[in-house]
Amino acid sequence: MASNDSERADDRIPAAIKILIAGGFGAGKTTLVGAVSEIAPLSTEEVMTEASMGVDDLSGVEAKTTTTVALDFGRISINDDLVLYLFGTPGQERFWFMWEELALGALGAVVLADTRRLETCFPSVDFFERRGVPFVVAVNCFEGAHHYTEGEVREALSLADRVPVLLCDARRRESDKAVLLALVRHVAESMATPV
């Protein structure tokens, strides 16, 4: 088969877009990704090097530490020309440097709130607010957990009125679809009325 070097990349290659799924550890990020992804969720590792300062007395030797961050992600083929990736963000605060790259160019984010530990999603909400990344808050209603109302969650997280809050069950595809649709509509509204 003869290759055609003059062929344009965009004739054959779909472009990708990403949505981030954030929230505290155990909030259901991977569950949500798995429920809507067309592939079994994949896991990849990013090795990051950080200069570590002021921790050990190394007498002027510049120490570096490497950190491995695992990322779970899934894929939804939108059409022949577009693929949507859903990335579960690392839950721990010390991986925020990773979020910077992840957040760059993201269409938007879903912050999954765990009603048993509502405070664990504070860092995610802060991060996306500061970065100007449009997001929705989805309250994952675990069985047996206290069920807050949308208003109670909004107040607890001090959310702006424009930020949508939804109740969901991350295990159910239909529920996750509703969350993602709310996010994309919110992104569209954010574009129409720049803040």
Next chain:
Amino acid sequence: MSEQHDLGLDSDATGPLVRPYVMTQGRQRGDAVQLDMISVVIAARAEVDEMALEPEQVRILQLCRRAQSVAEVSAHLDVPVAVVKVLLGDLIGRGYVLARAPYTTQSPVSRDILQAVLDGIQRL
């Protein structure tokens, strides 16, 4: 560089601009290929001189018969994203792989794209 002046963007504020298409055949220096985690890559040719490549690169080319993201290649190979980017950058520089940069908010997403995403999610 200088050719970006007329874009009217403050590159300090927006970060480096990602070219919409990363082309091959030396049109861009191999080291300069800016791959994102969700850049989509595909093998450019059917014939491959396997002797001229690292085993990991041969595996990458096999994976890339189907278009997929850098992150997927990384996951399937069980090799960190940063390493896969270097291997792919080399393959792109040598014309074995084509890549397409992702949509980013630096290049605002159109209504058509948003509508396509809505329709795609609805169809799930």
